[in-house]
Amino acid sequence: MRTSIAWSVVTLVAxxxxxxxxxxxxxxxxxxxxxxxxxxxxxIDRLEKWLDAVERHKPGEADASVGEIKPWGPQExxxxxxxxxxxxxxxxxxxxxxxxxxxxxxxxPIPVLYTGPQxxxxxxxxxxxxxxxxxxxxxxxxxxxxxxxxxQLPFAARSLRGEPPARSQRLMVYFDDGRRLGFxxxxxxxxxxxxxxxxxxxxxSRNDKPAPARDEIVQSWxxxxxxxxxxxxxxxxxxxxRALELFPDDAELNFFNGCMHETFASRRIQSVFHAVSLPKxxxxxxxxxxxxxxxxxxxxxxxxxxxxxxxxxxxxLGHVLGLVGRHSDAANELxxxxxxxxxxxxxxxxxxxxxxxxxxxxxxxxxxxxxxxAAALFPRAQSPKLALSQIANRAGxxxxxxxxxxxxxxxxxxxxxRADPWWTYHIEQGRSAGEQLAKLRAAMFLVEARR
Amino acid sequence: xxxxxxxxxxxxxLVGPPSAHAQTATFSTKLEAVRVDxxxxxxxxxxxxLQPSDFEVLDxxxxxxxxxxxxxxxxxxxxxALDMSQSVSGERLTHLQNASQALLDGLKSEDRxxxxxxxxxxxxxxxxxHEIPRVRxxxxxxxxxxxxxxxxxxxxxxxxxxxxxxRSLLIVFSDGIDTxxxxxPEKVLETAKxxxxxxYAVSVRGTGKDEFLRDLADQTGxxxxxxxxxxxxxxxxxxxxxxxxHRYLVSFTPRGVNDEGWHRLEVRVKNRRVTVKARPGYFxxxxxxxxxx
Numbered sequence: 043m044r045t046s047i048a049w050s051v052v053t054l055v056a057x058x059x060x061x062x063x064x065x066x067x068x069x070x071x072x073x074x075x076x077x078x079x080x081x082x083x084x085x086i087d088r089l090e091k092w093l094d095a096v097e098r099h100k101p102g103e104a105d106a107s108v109g110e111i112k113p114w115g116p117q118e119x120x121x122x123x124x125x126x127x128x129x130x131x132x133x134x135x136x137x138x139x140x141x142x143x144x145x146x147x148x149x150x151p152i153p154v155l156y157t158g159p160q161x162x163x164x165x166x167x168x169x170x171x172x173x174x175x176x177x178x179x180x181x182x183x184x185x186x187x188x189x190x191x192x193x194q195l196p197f198a199a200r201s202l203r204g205e206p207p208a209r210s211q212r213l214m215v216y217f218d219d220g221r222r223l224g225f226x227x228x229x230x231x232x233x234x235x236x237x238x239x240x241x242x243x244x245x246x247s248r249n250d251k252p253a254p255a256r257d258e259i260v261q262s263w264x265x266x267x268x269x270x271x272x273x274x275x276x277x278x279x280x281x282x283x284r285a286l287e288l289f290p291d292d293a294e295l296n297f298f299n300g301c302m303h304e305t306f307a308s309r310r311i312q313s314v315f316h317a318v319s320l321p322k323x324x325x326x327x328x329x330x331x332x333x334x335x336x337x338x339x340x341x342x343x344x345x346x347x348x349x350x351x352x353x354x355x356x357x358x359l360g361h362v363l364g365l366v367g368r369h370s371d372a373a374n375e376l377x378x379x380x381x382x383x384x385x386x387x388x389x390x391x392x393x394x395x396x397x398x399x400x401x402x403x404x405x406x407x408x409x410x411x412x413x414x415x416a417a418a419l420f421p422r423a424q425s426p427k428l429a430l431s432q433i434a435n436r437a438g439x440x441x442x443x444x445x446x447x448x449x450x451x452x453x454x455x456x457x458x459x460r461a462d463p464w465w466t467y468h469i470e471q472g473r474s475a476g477e478q479l480a481k482l483r484a485a486m487f488l489v490e491a492r493r
Numbered sequence: 494x495x496x497x498x499x500x501x502x503x504x505x506x507l508v509g510p511p512s513a514h515a516q517t518a519t520f521s522t523k524l525e526a527v528r529v530d531x532x533x534x535x536x537x538x539x540x541x542x543l544q545p546s547d548f549e550v551l552d553x554x555x556x557x558x559x560x561x562x563x564x565x566x567x568x569x570x571x572x573x574a575l576d577m578s579q580s581v582s583g584e585r586l587t588h589l590q591n592a593s594q595a596l597l598d599g600l601k602s603e604d605r606x607x608x609x610x611x612x613x614x615x616x617x618x619x620x621x622x623h624e625i626p627r628v629r630x631x632x633x634x635x636x637x638x639x640x641x642x643x644x645x646x647x648x649x650x651x652x653x654x655x656x657x658x659x660r661s662l663l664i665v666f667s668d669g670i671d672t673x674x675x676x677x678p679e680k681v682l683e684t685a686k687x688x689x690x691x692x693y694a695v696s697v698r699g700t701g702k703d704e705f706l707r708d709l710a711d712q713t714g715x716x717x718x719x720x721x722x723x724x725x726x727x728x729x730x731x732x733x734x735x736x737x738x739h740r741y742l743v744s745f746t747p748r749g750v751n752d753e754g755w756h757r758l759e760v761r762v763k764n765r766r767v768t769v770k771a772r773p774g775y776f777x778x779x780x781x782x783x784x785x786x
Contacts (some may be wrong), residue, residue, distance in 0.1 A: 248739070310640070313670040345780035394675070424615055428645050431652055432680050435687055438778050440655040445651055464675055465613045465640070493779040 044249045081158050082125070088118065088150065089125040090167060096180065099187045103481035104194060107253060112191050112231075119234045124154055125164070127186075130177050130221055130241070132168035178242050179489045182259060185235040186486040187261040189263070192231035193270060193479065227277060232267070236284055239263060266478045268298045273472030277311075279327050293348035297355045300341030301471045304358055307334035307365065310468060331365075338362045353383035354471065357392050364399050373399040387470065390463050397429055406433055423462035424450045526560075527552075529743045530714055531690050531760050531771040532736065535567045539739045540767055548743055551759040553750045560744040567742060568603040568659045570621050571596065571734070572690070574650040576667040577610040578641040583669060585723045586637055592726035593632045596664070600735045606607060607653060608632060611646025612639035613673040615739050621657055640673035644705060648681045651688045656665070661690040662737045663713075664730060665706065668697045668723070678705040685712040686755070693733045695720060697732075714772035743771070753777055 092111065097109035114122075115366065127139045139161070142151035156164070171180065244256045253258045264285035282302060285295050285443035305311055306328050328334065343361040345352055356379035373396060380392040397412035409431055417426035427450045434442035450460065465472065529550070533540040545561040573593055575581075582588060598607060606628045607621040618631035647665055654661045671678075682705075685692070693716040694706035710717045716736075718729055743760060750756060760771040 308672075309670065310672040313672060424645065428615075428648060428676055432648060432676055432684060435652060435655070435684050438687070438776075440652070440687075443652045444656060447652060448617075451615055451649055460614055462614075465673060 054127070055464065082154075082156055084338060085121040085125050086160060086163060090128065091182070091234050092122055092126075092184070093167070093171065096184045096187050097174075099183070099190070101186060101487045102190060102480065104190075107187055109192070111187060114230065114234070116230050116233075119230055119237070122234070123237055126157070126180075126238075127241070128154060129164055129168050129171065130180070132165050133172050133177060136165055136168065178202040178245070178257075179242050181238045182486045182489045185238040185263065186483060187232040188235040188238070189267060189486075190483075191233065192229075193267075232271075232278060232281055234356075235263075235267075236281070259482075259489070261289055261292065262482055262485065265294050266475060266482045267293065269472040270479050271472075272298060272305070273469050273475040274299055277305065277471060283419060290482065291348055293345045293352065293355075294386050296341050296345035296348065297352055299343060300338045300355065300358060302361075303334045303338035303341060304362055305468050307331045307338060307362075308468065309346075335362050335366050339366070353379045353385070353388050353392075356382070357388060357395065358471075360392075360399070361395050364402065369399045369402040373403065386419055387463055390423075392469065393419070394426055394429075394464065397426070401429075401433065406437070410435060420461065422450055422460050423464065424460065425462050425464040516700070524696075526744050527775060527777075528689070529745075529758060529760055529771050529775075530689075530740050531743050531769055532572055532714070532716075532740045533762055533767050533769050535765070535767045539736065540762070541739065541763075543741060545743075547762050547765075548741075549759075549761045549763050550743060550745050551757075551761075552745070552747050553756050554759075555749045557745040559749060560746075561741060568605065569737070570654060570657050570659045570661040571600065571604060571606045572621070572650050572663045573606070573608045573612050573632075573644050574663060574665045575608070576612075576641060576643065576646075576669065577616075577635050577637045578612045578639055578669060580641075580669050582622065582637045586635075588723035588726045589666060590632050590635075592666075592723075592730040593689055594629060595727040596730040596734055597629060597632075599731055605659070606648075609646060609650050609653065610635055611642045611649075612637065613642050613647045614639065615642060615649045617649070617653065620653065622745060632685050641667065641669050641671050642673040642675075643667045643669075643671040643703075644676050644678055644681050645672035646674075647692075647709060648676050648684050649694075651681075651690055652682050654687060654690045660737075660742060663690045663692045663715075664694075664733060664736070665692060665694045665709075666726070667694075667703075667706070670703055671705070678708070678742070681705075682708055682712055685709055686774070688713065691715045691737065693718065693737075695721060695726070695729055695733075697721075712772065714770055716770070731783065747777070 046344070066167075095107035095110050099105060125145050127143070131138050131141060141154045141156065143154050144151045182370035237480075239254050239260045241252045242254045242257045242260055243251070244253050264281075268282055268285060271281065282295070282299050285292075286299060289295055312331050313327065329337075339359065339362050342355050344360065345355045346359070356375050360372045360375035360379065363375060365367075376392050376396040376399060380389060380396065383389060383392075393412045393416035397409045397416060400406075400412055401409035410430060413426040413429045417430070419424065420426075424447070427446050431443045434440075434446055495627070506611050521678075526724070531548075533543060545559045548559045548561065550557045550559050575589060575593070593608070600606060605621045605623050606619070606625055608618040608628050608631050617636070619628045623627065625642055643665075647663075650663050650665070654663065690713060692709050692713040694710050694715070694717045696703060696706060696717070696719055698719045698721050709715075709719050716733075718733070720726065720729055747756070755774055755776045756777055758772065760769050762769060
């Protein structure tokens with residue numbers, strides 16, 4: 043199992059309760075400023091810069107477009123969406139003269155005020171964009187740019203700040219082996235991509251209202267980006283929540299939701315909260331081990347109910363049931379999963395976990411058999427050998443306990459030669475993410491303009 | 494923990510009451526003999542010069558006749574189980590390496606040392622050996638990487654010791670919480686119940702409470718040491734070795750108790766208000782199984 047992994051760095055997206063401010067203004071006043079005419083020259087410049095960056099960007103590359111947009115934070119993203127919405131309205135109707143800003147934080151749409159020259163400028167740009175683009179193409183390729191920025195995370199450690207950036211509400215908090223490394227506001231790029239895709243309209247619709255839930259590329263985008271995030275140990279509750287709002291019956295998304303909560307319940311994440319102090323105002327929306335396991339169980343069951351027989355979902359369900367002490371149920375799920383797959387990795391997890399459950403049920407001999415089956419699949423993996431050692435030790439056979447581990451503990455110490463899939467259990471649900479992301483990029487880049 | 498013959502010891506047959514002096518004390522050579530490593534302190538100071546007659550041992554609440562072996566006579570097996578996860582890098586690694594070397598400086602020629610490291614991967618760097626330069630070289634070669642499989646590492650270290658003779662000290666160092674092990678704390682505490690090793694667990698203050706290390710030390714009659722900084726590691730390791738050398742090895746042959754299963758032990762010093770730290774019990778196998786070991 044050759045896997046290139048950033049071993050320990052875990053990124054959790056936290057909510058920073060400090061208000062987004064410019065010049066120390068409260069958010070309501072900022073909103074009003076942003077909608078004032080004089081300010082719009084600045085934001086229209088930024089929109090045009092963004093459109094050019096989107097057009098120039100090559101999928102998957104850390105090119106000049108990425109470099110230009112990467113420093114953007116929540117204010118820039120919010121302002122972009124205001125003017126982009128105006129542009130899209132003008133693309134649909136070049137005679138439009140009234141424009142509004144709609145936001146979840148606003149009770150009603152707020153008029154966006156432009157001067158005459160500003161509207162002319164936007165109208166010209168809209169006409170130019172119509173030549174090569176339609177709305178969905180702009181939105182999807184824009185989302186692709188922000189995806190590529192976000193997917194290059196974690197940024198180099200040198201860019202991390204010791205304290206949360208003042209203007210960020212969604213922070214990437216980096217942890218390494220239980221230590222807090224720093225903060226970045228890069229979660230904004232995932233948010234930017236989500237907000238852009240929220241505006242996607244179905245091709246066959248004459249309705250002006252967005253309907254992202256009817257778009258296959260949007261659905262794929264959520265599946266792939268969530269898999270990718272989990273592969274690189276980047277955990278953002280909001281991303282999955284939005285995905286499930288749009289696609290509540292998607293088996294894969296429910297599976298990934300289960301995986302995330304399963305990981306949140308683990309020592310790897312729970313230990314972060316015990317060991318690491320966070321600055322005032324920074325919070326995570328992560329519950330106790332027990333509550334996260336309940337959420338994981340519910341999500342895995344939903345995934346399995348949606349008609350797709352995901353052996354991996356069943357294995358992880360078995361793992362979760364074991365952790366809450368329901369060993370008999372766990373063993374049943376694991377046996378069912380094992381009988382439904384011939385994937386070596388999944389069989390290893392299935393047998394290893396089954397061994398644990400059988401041991402917990404007092405069936406020592408059958409536990410030993412399961413561990414030996416796991417060991418046969420990955421002979422140099424330490425986990426089944428340690429388990430066999432522990433069983434032998436409890437039976438009073440010290441020689442067998444030592445023999446079980448002697449082979450795996452000695453040289454070579456190359457972690458690829460000693461590879462134990464248990465080490466990467468928490469990220470293997472995203473093992474195809476790299477390949478899928480490449481395909482998704484191609485699909486989003488090649489979106490054809492509707493003529 | 495099973496009774497074993499210590500072939501490396503100079504043994505005297507039990508021909509009468511134990512001798513008056515600890516250095517010439519005798520102990521039972523029968524396979525059923527049970528040895529308990531005990532630290533005796535009075536207001537934090539090690540109490541020396543105790544005789545077999547000073548000790549009282551209760552096995553499942555039944556008083557036992559005590560033999561005693563002086564700690565000076567028995568070679569030590571020192572096992573280092575060191576955290577080599579990503580967080581132990583830079584200055585921390587240097588401190589840990591220096592501390593390990595300082596510990597080895599305190600060994601005598603008849604002592605042995607072993608080294609095992611754990612990140613996500615448990616690696617036996619050197620088995621128990623008299624060739625201390627090999628252990629020193631292994632210490633210098635380590636490189637931190639990855640997660641922390643503390644629980645797996647502790648199990649492996651205890652199993653490695655399980656067939657050895659001599660008195661065994663396991664020093665576990667970790668600067669974090671386990672994030673990667675397959676074995677559970679409960680299972681490894683079961684391993685500890687069946688082991689003769691005394692565990693001293695060293696951790697860094699502020700890295701989170703680790704009940705596993707505390708329970709492990711309690712189960713083996715050892716201790717947990719929380720340090721403020723890894724700069725304190727050298728002094729800590731040296732102190733641990735020094736304290737271990739000043740423990741008593743209390744030996745007795747169980748009488749009047751059931752043979753198999755868990756035996757609760759109480760070790761006391763008569764007529765004195767002192768603190769005795771020893772393992773809370775031991776597992777006895779059947780006599781048939783004992784004969785096979």
